[in-house]
Each structure stands twice: as C-alpha cells, then as structure tokens.
Amino acid sequence: MINSKQRAALRKAAQTEEPIVHIGKDGVTENVIVQADQALEARELVKGTVQQNSSVSAREACDAVCQATGADSVGVIGRKFILYRQSSDKKNRKIKI
Numbered sequence: 001m002i003n004s005k006q007r008a009a010l011r012k013a014a015q016t017e018e019p020i021v022h023i024g025k026d027g028v029t030e031n032v033i034v035q036a037d038q039a040l041e042a043r044e045l046v047k048g049t050v051q052q053n054s055s056v057s058a059r060e061a062c063d064a065v066c067q068a069t070g071a072d073s074v075g076v077i078g079r080k081f082i083l084y085r086q087s088s089d090k091k092n093r094k095i096k097i
Helices: 004-014 030-043 058-069
Strands: 021-023 045-050 072-077 080-084
Touching: 004 045, 004 072, 004 080, 021 030, 030 045, 030 058, 030 080, 045 058, 058 072, 058 080
Parallel strands: 021 045
Antiparallel strands: 045 080, 072 080
16 A cells, blocks of 8 residues: 555656556456556556546546456556556566556
8 A cells, every 4th residue: 555645656657657558438448457467567557547438437447457467556647547556566666666
C-alpha cells in the first residue's frame, strides 16, 4: 500500500507517460490483465485508458485490474487511470518511492 506522498510523486511521474493499457467494449478481459501484468513488471508505473464505448467505468476497470495483478491504484481521472506495482526483479526497478 502506498501513502499519499508516494501517490502524489507517482502521479507526477505519470504525467508524461502515454496510456498503454486500453479497455474496450468488452471490458476487462484476460488479455487486458495479461498485458497490464507484463507492462507493470517491465515499467512499474502504467497508465491506462477506458474507451468511450466500454461497458465499465474507469474506476471499475482500475479496481478490476488492480485486484487481478496485485497493483496499487495511483489515481483515476476521467477515462484514464494509473497503476503502480514494484517489479519483482531488482534489475527492473526504476522508480524509487
């Protein structure tokens, strides 16, 4: 679990990132979870977006992906969300919080 100061620092770091996890009309599928899990392991900080035609809200999608991957929710704004999970491989750790 991350505290509010860590969450603020992660939000700041994610401002320049482009969304790489996209939730479409099918909602949170197994493929989305696998993609998010791989991205979290490689990058630690991942931004995602929920398409307008999706059946789930950004908060619901963020919560579902967090639960499935063991990530922490950094924030949800509009249709975008930010996830953080520390890499299990010490060589891949890029973010110090």
